[in-house]
Amino acid sequence: MSQAPAITGLGMTEMSVTAGPDSYALATEAVAAALADAGLERGDVDGMLVGSSQGVREDRLGVALARRAGFGDLRLIEHLEIKGATAVAMVTRAVLAIGAGMARTVVCVFADAPVGGGSAGTLYARSGGNSGVRGLERASGVLGSVPTFALLAARYLHVSGGTEADLGAVALAARAWATASPQAVNRKPLDQDGYFASRMISTPLRVLDCARPVNGAVAVIVSSARPGGRAAAAVEIRGMGAIHPMRRRRAGGESWFGGGGQAVDDALAMARTSRAGLDVVELYDPFSIVTLCLLEEYGFCASGQAGTFVRGGGIAPGGELPVNTGGGQLSGFYLQGMTPLAEALIQLRGDGGERQVAGARTALVTGIGGRADHHEALVLAREAA
C-alpha cells in the first residue's frame, strides 16, 4: 500500500569511542540493520543518499557505498553536503525524490569514524588547512571547532546576560536523559559540582559542554510503501523546512547566531501544527551553547530566556519541553544530524525504554551546519496503527 512518504526503517551500529571498523563498514552494517528493521531486502531499495563528515578525513563515506554495501542497480544515488545539516536534509531529499517519482524506497545513511589511534581532539585540531580565513584563524590558535563555539558562547552569554550555570544546566539535562539511554556514550550521573569541576577547554566551554566524537553509523529507510515485515510503526514526515541565513561578519551586529527560526516555522506550517503540538524536540547540540541558542532561535523561549528555562528543568526529564531525550550529542553520541533523527524515531515508535516520553506522537528534528549557517527541520509523527 502506497501513501505519503514515511520513515519505515531505522538501523544503528554501536556507537564506539574506540578505534574500529571504517566508515564504509559501519555504514554497511547500519544499512543492513535498517533493511532488517523495515523487513526489506537490498533489491527493494532503488535510492541511496549518503552523508559524511566534511573535511576531517580523506576516506569519508561516499557514493561508492552502494557497491560496497552490495546493492544492485539504483535509480537515485547522491552524496549530500550541507555540512552538519546533511543528515536531516537527506530525509527531505528522499521525500522530494519519491514525490517526483524518481525513486520509491530510499536508504539514507550517515557514517563517521573520526576516532582512530590518537584523540579525536587531535584529529580535529590538525584539520583545516592553512589557507583562507581558516588559515589565519588556525595560525591564531583556533584549532578544531571548540574555540569557535566558545566565541559564540561568550558572545551569547554577554548578549543574554547569562552565566556558565546556563551552559551547565544544558549539560546536566542531556546527561539526565542519557543515563536512561543504552545508546548513550556518557551515562554516568552528573551533578552541578561535577560539571563545574570538569576540565575547561575554551572559556566558557568545559569538556562537558562538548559532544564526544564516536565511530558509528545510522541509516533510515524512506518509502511511500509500508513494508509488511517491518518491526515498528512507520513515522510520517509531516513537515519540512530549511533556511540558510546569510549573516555577515561585520562590526556592529550579531553574526554568530540568529536567523534559523524560519526552518522550524515552515516545517510546523507544512505539518499544520504548532510548537504546542510537539511532544519531543530533538536538536543538533554539538555544544551546550547551541541548545540555548536554538531554543530561542526556534521560538521555544523568548530572547535571552533559554538559560532560565533550562535551569528550571524545562528540557530535562519531566520538564515541559523534552529536548534531546537520548542525551543528544553531548551525552548520547555525536553522529551529526543522525543523532536527533534517530532519537525522534525511537521516541515516536515508543522504543525509548526508561527514557520514553509518555504519549510522544509528534517530534521536531533539526540539523545545523557550519557555524549555524544551515538549518534543516522536520516534523515527524507516529502513524496511527
Added chain:
Amino acid sequence: MTASRGQAPQVTESEGLPGPGDWLVAPDLAPDAADPVLAPVYAAAARGALALPFCAACSTPLELEQYVCDVCGASAEIGTAGREWRDVPLAGTVHTATLVHRREPGLIVAPGPYPVIDVELASGHRLVLTTAAPSGQSLDIGAPVEIAFRTVGAVHLPAVRFPPGRAAGRMLLPDVTEGEINVMTVTDQAGPPAETAAGLRPGDVRALVQPDRVRGLVYTDPQVYELEMRRIFREGWVFVAHESEVPEPGDYVTKRVAGEPYVVARGKDGEVRVLANRCTHRGNRLCNADKGNTSSFRCPYHGWTFGNDGSLSGVPMRDGYAERFGEVRASLGLVPAPRQESYGGFVFASLEPAGSTLAEHLGNARHAIDRLVALSPTGSVQLSAGWMKHRMYCNWKMVMENNVDGYHALFTHQSVYDAVRPAKVSHVPAKTETMVRDMGDGHSEIDYATEYRRLDEEFVWYGRLAREKVPGYIAALEEARGVDGAHDALVIGPPHTLIFPNLFIAEMNVMTVEPLGVGETIAYTSPVLIPGQRELNRRTLRRSEGAMGPAGFLIADDGEIGARNQLGLAARQPEWVTLSRGLETDVTDATGRINKDKSAETPQRGWWKHWAAVLEGEAS
C-alpha cells in the same frame, strides 16, 4: 588646517635570520602567505599595516572571503579593481573572546591557556585573532584593543595588542620551582584590578635578581613584562620626545607611552604639551600622522576639533547638547599626561599623577645631558632628523643594557674593528683608562673621559676629526664657551649614558626603545644635531647612518645578537644569566659605583638592582 593622514611607520627589520619562534603556535601553522585570498593581509602585516578588503563601488567593508558586495551587488573578485584593499586604522573593540585551555601538542607552544579574540575593527571588519604578545588572559567584550603583529614561520599576521594598562594576565611560569615564586593573582588595593593582574607577589621580583646574576625569565616572562609596563612605563618617568622635534608653534609628533597613544604638540603659546591622543567624545584616535603642523586636531569620526593646546574648540551641531554645551566644552579638553617635565630639551612624562620629580628621577644622569648640550654653542641640541626604527626580536631590557656593555664590542662588532683599523681608541679594555659606572637609580654609562683627557686630543670620539674641517662650529663653540671651555668639551666629547628606563645617549646619537611585547622591541635612533652647524651636522648624519642605519656597523649587529639572545633564553637551563664580571673590583666614589675595567658588568648590576626595586614598588 587639520592633521593629515600619516604614513604607516616604516620599521626596518634584520633580514636573513628568522625571528624567534611565535609565542603561541608552531611554524607548521604558518598560513600560506601566497594564498590569493589573504596574501594582501600578510603582505601588509609585514610592513606593520592592516589591509582589508572593501567594495570599490560602495566602500562596504567586505569579509575576507566575500567576493560579491552584499550591499550594492558589485563584483569584488580577487585580483579585480572591484576588490579594494585599504590600510585601516589599527583599532577596534572586542566582539567576543575566549581563553583556550586545550593546547594541541606539537601545534601550540604557549605554556598555558591563550586568548582568541573576535575583534570588531574600526573599519567595520571582523577578525578572529590572538594577541601579539604572550598572554594568559582573555579580554572583556567591548574592551578597546589595538592591532599589532606577530610572525609565524616567515609569515607576518595581525594580532591584538591589549589596551594600555591592561594586564595580559597570569601565565604559569613553567620553569618556576614551587615555593620559589608563588604565582598567584595579586590583590592590590591601590589600583583597579585591570592594572594589577600581573600575578606576582611582593618579593617575587626581588628573588629574580641577585647581586651577580639574574634569572633568565626576566627577559621572557609575560607577567614580569606586564609588571614592567605598569611600574616602569606607566608609573615612572619615561622619555617621550625632544622639544626640538616640535620647534614651531603648531608642530606635533605622535608617540606611544606605555602603549597609549600620545601627541606631543607645541601650542600657539609656545608650550610643549604631552596630550592623550584620543578624542574625548567617543575615544577615536585623534591624530594619525607621525608628525606635522596644525593649529587644531579634528577628529575624523564626528568632527570634534581641539586646539593644539588641547582645548576643545569645536563641536559640530552643538545644539544637540542644549544648555549643557558650555559644560561639555569646558570639561572635554584633551587629557594631558599626568606628569610632564623637561631637562635639556628632553621631555619626560609619567602616566601616574603622584611620584618623584624628574630631577629626582634623573639623579646623577642629568650630568650626561649637561655633557651633551655642552657641545652646542647654543646650549641645546636638535633631534630633528627623524627617527630610524629597528624592530628587535628581543626583550627591551636587552637592547638597553647592551648599550652599556663594554665587553661585547670586540666580538659582536668585530667587523667594525676589522674595517676601521687602527682603532681610534683601543677596545681591549686593559689598554685604556675607560671605565664603566653605575650612576645609581638604574642609570649607567661607559665613560671615556679619563682616557680622552689622558690623550688630551679633540674629537677622538668623532673619528679624530680635524678641527679645520668644521671651522664655523669651532668658532661658535669658542665664542660660547671660551677657548679652554671649548677645548675641554671637544676632548671629553658627548656621553655614552643609559638613562633608566628608555633613553640612551650614544655619543652623537640618541636611542629610545618601545617594548612591543616580552620578546619584541622597537629601537628608535636619531642623530644629535647642533643648531646652525651645517658642516658638522652633515658629517654627523653620515656617521649616524654608518653606525645606526639598517646596513650600519653597530645596530644591525646588536639586533642580531639580541634576537639570538632571546632564542637562547628559550632554553630554561641554566636558570640564571651571570653578571659577576668585575664584581670584586667595583669601587664607590662620588659619581657612583665604578670599575676601571671597561668590560666589567657594573652597569648591568646597577640596572638590575634598580629594576627590581622599581618592580617591587620601592623605587621609581
